[in-house]
Amino acid sequence: MSRPRVFVTRIIPEEGLARVRAACDADVWDGPLPPSYETLVERTRECDGLLSLLTDRVDAALMDACPRLRVISNFAVGFNNIDIAAATERGLPVGNTPGVLTDATADMAFCLLIAAARQLVAAERSIRDGEWRTWEPMGFIGQDLVGATLGILGMGRVGAALAARCHHGFGMRVLYTDPLQNADVERDLGAERVAVERLLAESDFVSLHANLDDATRGMIDAAALAAMKPNAVLVNTARGPLVDQAALLHALRSGEIFAAGLDVTDPEPMAADDPLLAEPRCIVAPHIASATVRTRGAMAEIAADNLLAGLDGRPLRHSVNPEVAPRTR
Numbered sequence: 001m002s003r004p005r006v007f008v009t010r011i012i013p014e015e016g017l018a019r020v021r022a023a024c025d026a027d028v029w030d031g032p033l034p035p036s037y038e039t040l041v042e043r044t045r046e047c048d049g050l051l052s053l054l055t056d057r058v059d060a061a062l063m064d065a066c067p068r069l070r071v072i073s074n075f076a077v078g079f080n081n082i083d084i085a086a087a088t089e090r091g092l093p094v095g096n097t098p099g100v101l102t103d104a105t106a107d108m109a110f111c112l113l114i115a116a117a118r119q120l121v122a123a124e125r126s127i128r129d130g131e132w133r134t135w136e137p138m139g140f141i142g143q144d145l146v147g148a149t150l151g152i153l154g155m156g157r158v159g160a161a162l163a164a165r166c167h168h169g170f171g172m173r174v175l176y177t178d179p180l181q182n183a184d185v186e187r188d189l190g191a192e193r194v195a196v197e198r199l200l201a202e203s204d205f206v207s208l209h210a211n212l213d214d215a216t217r218g219m220i221d222a223a224a225l226a227a228m229k230p231n232a233v234l235v236n237t238a239r240g241p242l243v244d245q246a247a248l249l250h251a252l253r254s255g256e257i258f259a260a261g262l263d264v265t266d267p268e269p270m271a272a273d274d275p276l277l278a279e280p281r282c283i284v285a286p287h288i289a290s291a292t293v294r295t296r297g298a299m300a301e302i303a304a305d306n307l308l309a310g311l312d313g314r315p316l317r318h319s320v321n322p323e324v325a326p327r328t329r
């Protein structure tokens with residue numbers, strides 16, 4: 001039997017890529033930027049499997065243009081780049097890479113939290129710009145962490161890992177919102193599930209960990225920002241469109257909140273002249289929360305496993321739509 005044909009939309013770590021190459025006739029996009037949508041469709045058209053990234057739009061039209069496709073494996077835990085309903089309707093299993101990036105992402109959320117709270121980036125820039133002249137009794141005064149209240153919007157794996165760091169390391173009280181109760185964080189961290197209004201009103205740090213969907217898009221809007229404390233720091237390591245960035249700019253400029261740390265923006269990349277980048281209290285990172293050697297290697301391994309399982313007609317290691325039974329040729 002001929003080897004399955006797959007399109008891999010970027011170079012990923014060898015832990016996964018080598019396995020895909022060993023088992024498949026693999027077309028690997030090696031450009032410095034993702035393929036365009038048109039190229040993605042063209043290169044996937046004759047393929048049995050697609051290993052995609054969060055930068056690839058995988059929609060119903062693509063699925064219809066690629067009739068041989070039997071599996072989509074996304075190299076990410078998030079899957080908002082894929083039309084899951086369309087994939088399910090067409091009997092296409094979709095894989096993702098949960099679990100292995102929990103710690104790296106929680107670490108980055110904490111990194112943004114403390115850096116934004118202490119104005120680290122603006123302070124460092126003042127040295128580079130030759131503006132720092134002497135020790136300042138009133139300069140770059142930030143916010144304390146110990147004993148603060150942390151509000152987690154979306155208490156999944158990453159939210160819980162950040163909450164554990166903040167509770168055990170800094171004695172923070174933890175509030176959270178989530179459609180589901182999380183008994184583990186309530187027991188282990190004394191976390192309290194509350195209404196979003198209370199979380200916004202009481203939290204010194206608000207960190208976003210929700211999936212992006214129609215219900216969560218723009219959840220941090222002008223009203224939410226106005227409801228936050230003036231000392232509050234907003235952290236987003238989930239997806240950019242959760243935040244209304246124009247409203248965030250206004251909230252930072254008017255002092256409605258103290259600072260923000262964003263690993264994700266809308267769009268990505270943000271334009272170099274985006275006014276948020278000129279805001280001294282806004283830290284922006286280029287979506288690097290999972291970017292550690294071990295994490296990216298583990299993500300590649302799972303993405304390869306998912307792809308190969310789908311091609312073999314076996315259940316995926318991690319499926320977003322497990323109700324879809326894998327197909328064989």
Ligand code: GLV
Binds near residue numbers: 054075238290
């Ligand atoms: C990164 O954002 C991911 O979803 O893995």
